[in-house]
Amino acid sequence: GAGVSQTPSNKVTEKGKYVELRCDPISGHTALYWYRQSLGQGPEFLIYFQGTGAADDSGLPNDRFFAVRPEGSVSTLKIQRTERGDSAVYLCASSSNQAGRTGHTEAFFGQGTRLTVV
Protein backbone atom coordinates (compact mmCIF):
# COMPACT_ATOMS: atom_id res chain seq x y z
CA GLY A 1 0.00 0.00 0.00
CA ALA A 2 0.92 3.64 -0.17
CA GLY A 3 1.38 4.19 3.54
CA VAL A 4 1.87 2.40 6.84
CA SER A 5 -1.21 0.38 7.71
CA GLN A 6 -2.15 -0.67 11.23
CA THR A 7 -4.90 -3.04 12.23
CA PRO A 8 -7.16 -3.01 14.03
CA SER A 9 -7.77 0.72 14.39
CA ASN A 10 -9.48 0.13 17.72
CA LYS A 11 -9.26 -2.75 20.14
CA VAL A 12 -11.13 -3.18 23.40
CA THR A 13 -10.04 -6.09 25.55
CA GLU A 14 -10.58 -7.33 29.08
CA LYS A 15 -7.86 -7.15 31.68
CA GLY A 16 -5.74 -10.27 31.58
CA LYS A 17 -6.37 -11.09 27.93
CA TYR A 18 -3.81 -11.42 25.14
CA VAL A 19 -3.78 -9.01 22.18
CA GLU A 20 -1.93 -8.74 18.88
CA LEU A 21 -1.51 -5.50 16.96
CA ARG A 22 -0.43 -5.62 13.33
CA CYS A 23 1.66 -3.23 11.26
CA ASP A 24 2.17 -3.27 7.49
CA PRO A 25 5.05 -0.93 6.67
CA ILE A 26 5.71 0.86 3.42
CA SER A 27 7.02 -1.61 0.86
CA GLY A 28 10.80 -1.73 0.80
CA HIS A 29 11.32 0.02 4.14
CA THR A 30 13.84 -1.94 6.15
CA ALA A 31 13.40 -0.05 9.41
CA LEU A 32 10.25 -0.47 11.51
CA TYR A 33 9.42 1.14 14.84
CA TRP A 34 6.75 0.69 17.47
CA TYR A 35 5.80 3.57 19.73
CA ARG A 36 3.17 3.99 22.44
CA GLN A 37 1.32 7.28 22.94
CA SER A 38 -0.65 7.92 26.08
CA LEU A 39 -3.19 10.72 26.28
CA GLY A 40 -1.51 14.12 26.30
CA GLN A 41 1.96 12.68 25.85
CA GLY A 42 4.43 12.34 23.03
CA PRO A 43 5.15 8.98 21.40
CA GLU A 44 7.28 6.74 23.60
CA PHE A 45 9.71 4.37 21.89
CA LEU A 46 9.12 0.65 22.32
CA ILE A 47 11.17 -1.31 19.78
CA TYR A 48 13.06 -0.93 16.51
CA PHE A 49 13.55 -3.55 13.81
CA GLN A 50 16.15 -3.47 11.08
CA GLY A 51 15.03 -6.18 8.72
CA THR A 52 13.92 -9.22 10.70
CA GLY A 53 15.92 -8.51 13.84
CA ALA A 54 15.11 -6.30 16.79
CA ALA A 55 18.03 -3.88 16.83
CA ASP A 56 16.79 -2.09 19.94
CA ASP A 57 14.05 -3.33 22.27
CA SER A 58 15.03 -1.16 25.20
CA GLY A 59 11.66 0.59 25.27
CA LEU A 60 9.53 -2.49 25.91
CA PRO A 61 8.17 -1.88 29.43
CA ASN A 62 8.28 -5.49 30.65
CA ASP A 63 8.24 -9.09 29.50
CA ARG A 64 4.51 -9.00 28.76
CA PHE A 65 5.37 -7.09 25.60
CA PHE A 66 6.92 -8.80 22.61
CA ALA A 67 7.19 -7.99 18.91
CA VAL A 68 8.16 -9.96 15.83
CA ARG A 69 8.91 -9.28 12.19
CA PRO A 70 9.62 -12.74 10.80
CA GLU A 71 9.98 -11.86 7.11
CA GLY A 72 11.28 -8.34 7.43
CA SER A 73 8.00 -6.74 6.42
CA VAL A 74 4.83 -7.09 8.53
CA SER A 75 5.31 -6.78 12.27
CA THR A 76 3.12 -7.87 15.16
CA LEU A 77 3.20 -6.38 18.64
CA LYS A 78 2.00 -8.88 21.22
CA ILE A 79 0.84 -8.02 24.73
CA GLN A 80 0.17 -10.77 27.24
CA ARG A 81 -1.96 -10.51 30.38
CA THR A 82 -3.06 -6.99 29.50
CA GLU A 83 -3.44 -4.42 32.26
CA ARG A 84 -5.49 -1.22 32.35
CA GLY A 85 -2.26 0.75 32.25
CA ASP A 86 -1.55 -0.68 28.79
CA SER A 87 -4.40 1.43 27.38
CA ALA A 88 -2.89 3.80 24.82
CA VAL A 89 -2.50 4.39 21.10
CA TYR A 90 0.15 2.10 19.64
CA LEU A 91 1.93 3.64 16.67
CA CYS A 92 3.98 1.94 14.02
CA ALA A 93 6.40 3.73 11.72
CA SER A 94 8.72 2.69 8.94
CA SER A 95 11.64 4.29 7.18
CA SER A 96 14.34 3.50 4.67
CA ASN A 97 17.01 4.05 7.36
CA GLN A 98 19.94 1.74 6.91
CA ALA A 99 21.64 0.09 9.87
CA GLY A 100 24.86 1.75 10.93
CA ARG A 101 24.11 5.15 9.44
CA THR A 102 24.05 8.15 11.67
CA GLY A 103 21.20 10.59 11.56
CA HIS A 104 17.70 9.62 10.62
CA THR A 105 15.65 9.65 7.46
CA GLU A 106 11.97 10.47 7.58
CA ALA A 107 9.81 8.00 9.44
CA PHE A 108 6.27 7.47 8.13
CA PHE A 109 3.65 6.72 10.75
CA GLY A 110 0.47 4.71 10.62
CA GLN A 111 -2.73 6.00 12.18
CA GLY A 112 -2.26 3.81 15.20
CA THR A 113 -4.24 1.22 17.09
CA ARG A 114 -6.18 2.54 20.05
CA LEU A 115 -6.05 -0.15 22.72
CA THR A 116 -8.47 0.04 25.63
CA VAL A 117 -8.16 -2.47 28.46
CA VAL A 118 -11.28 -2.64 30.61
Place this chain on the structure above:
Amino acid sequence: GDSVTQMEGPVTLSEEAFLTINCTYTATGYPSLFWYVQYPGEGLQLLLKATKADDKGSNKGFEATYRKETTSFHLEKGSVQVSDSAVYFCALSGVLKLVFGQGTRLTINP
Protein backbone atom coordinates in the same frame (compact mmCIF):
# COMPACT_ATOMS: atom_id res chain seq x y z
CA GLY B 1 20.11 10.12 27.49
CA ASP B 2 18.64 12.01 24.58
CA SER B 3 15.60 14.15 25.35
CA VAL B 4 13.36 16.85 23.91
CA THR B 5 11.51 19.54 25.85
CA GLN B 6 8.67 21.54 24.30
CA MET B 7 6.77 24.50 25.63
CA GLU B 8 3.67 23.37 27.41
CA GLY B 9 0.32 23.91 25.85
CA PRO B 10 -2.35 24.30 25.04
CA VAL B 11 -1.72 27.34 22.89
CA THR B 12 -4.69 29.33 21.60
CA LEU B 13 -4.28 32.07 19.02
CA SER B 14 -6.42 34.11 16.70
CA GLU B 15 -6.19 33.67 12.95
CA GLU B 16 -3.28 35.58 11.35
CA ALA B 17 -1.35 35.75 14.64
CA PHE B 18 2.36 34.97 14.85
CA LEU B 19 3.22 31.55 16.25
CA THR B 20 6.25 30.32 18.15
CA ILE B 21 6.46 26.90 19.77
CA ASN B 22 9.69 26.46 21.69
CA CYS B 23 11.73 23.26 21.55
CA THR B 24 15.08 22.49 23.17
CA TYR B 25 16.98 19.24 23.14
CA THR B 26 19.72 17.27 24.84
CA ALA B 27 21.67 14.81 22.73
CA THR B 28 25.04 13.23 22.20
CA GLY B 29 26.53 13.72 18.77
CA TYR B 30 24.79 15.64 16.05
CA PRO B 31 21.19 14.56 15.69
CA SER B 32 18.76 15.53 12.97
CA LEU B 33 15.80 17.55 14.25
CA PHE B 34 12.17 17.28 13.22
CA TRP B 35 8.74 18.76 13.73
CA TYR B 36 5.86 16.33 13.34
CA VAL B 37 2.19 17.35 13.28
CA GLN B 38 -0.92 15.40 14.22
CA TYR B 39 -4.16 16.82 12.82
CA PRO B 40 -7.44 15.76 14.46
CA GLY B 41 -8.26 12.18 13.54
CA GLU B 42 -5.07 11.68 11.55
CA GLY B 43 -1.68 10.06 12.08
CA LEU B 44 1.63 11.75 12.77
CA GLN B 45 3.17 13.34 9.71
CA LEU B 46 6.47 15.05 9.15
CA LEU B 47 6.14 18.85 8.93
CA LEU B 48 9.80 19.82 8.48
CA LYS B 49 13.32 18.77 9.34
CA ALA B 50 16.90 20.01 9.61
CA THR B 51 19.91 17.73 9.51
CA LYS B 52 22.78 19.96 10.64
CA ALA B 53 23.53 23.12 12.58
CA ASP B 54 22.20 26.37 11.06
CA ASP B 55 19.96 24.48 8.63
CA LYS B 56 16.46 25.91 8.30
CA GLY B 57 13.58 23.54 7.67
CA SER B 58 10.41 24.96 6.14
CA ASN B 59 7.03 23.73 4.93
CA LYS B 60 3.49 25.13 4.67
CA GLY B 61 4.67 28.52 5.94
CA PHE B 62 6.28 26.99 9.05
CA GLU B 63 10.01 27.38 9.72
CA ALA B 64 12.51 26.12 12.27
CA THR B 65 16.27 26.71 12.48
CA TYR B 66 18.69 24.19 13.99
CA ARG B 67 20.60 26.18 16.64
CA LYS B 68 23.46 24.14 18.03
CA GLU B 69 24.68 26.90 20.35
CA THR B 70 21.34 27.09 22.15
CA THR B 71 20.33 23.45 21.46
CA SER B 72 17.00 24.70 20.13
CA PHE B 73 14.67 24.12 17.19
CA HIS B 74 11.78 26.54 17.70
CA LEU B 75 8.82 26.33 15.32
CA GLU B 76 7.51 29.60 13.85
CA LYS B 77 4.82 30.75 11.47
CA GLY B 78 4.11 34.34 10.57
CA SER B 79 0.34 34.10 10.10
CA VAL B 80 -1.56 31.07 11.37
CA GLN B 81 -4.80 29.73 9.94
CA VAL B 82 -7.66 27.80 11.50
CA SER B 83 -6.47 24.75 9.55
CA ASP B 84 -3.18 24.80 11.51
CA SER B 85 -5.03 23.62 14.61
CA ALA B 86 -3.28 20.37 15.58
CA VAL B 87 -0.79 18.86 18.01
CA TYR B 88 2.85 19.60 17.18
CA PHE B 89 5.74 17.36 18.25
CA CYS B 90 9.42 18.23 18.23
CA ALA B 91 11.73 15.24 17.80
CA LEU B 92 15.37 14.34 17.38
CA SER B 93 17.10 11.37 15.82
CA GLY B 94 18.68 9.48 18.69
CA VAL B 95 20.71 6.33 18.23
CA LEU B 96 18.50 4.13 16.03
CA LYS B 97 15.25 5.89 16.98
CA LEU B 98 13.31 9.14 17.13
CA VAL B 99 12.90 10.77 20.52
CA PHE B 100 9.80 12.97 20.86
CA GLY B 101 8.79 15.86 23.04
CA GLN B 102 5.46 15.75 24.84
CA GLY B 103 3.60 17.71 22.18
CA THR B 104 1.94 21.14 22.08
CA ARG B 105 -1.74 21.43 21.25
CA LEU B 106 -2.44 24.47 19.07
CA THR B 107 -5.92 25.89 18.55
CA ILE B 108 -6.53 28.72 16.11
CA ASN B 109 -9.76 30.67 16.46
CA PRO B 110 -11.32 32.50 13.49
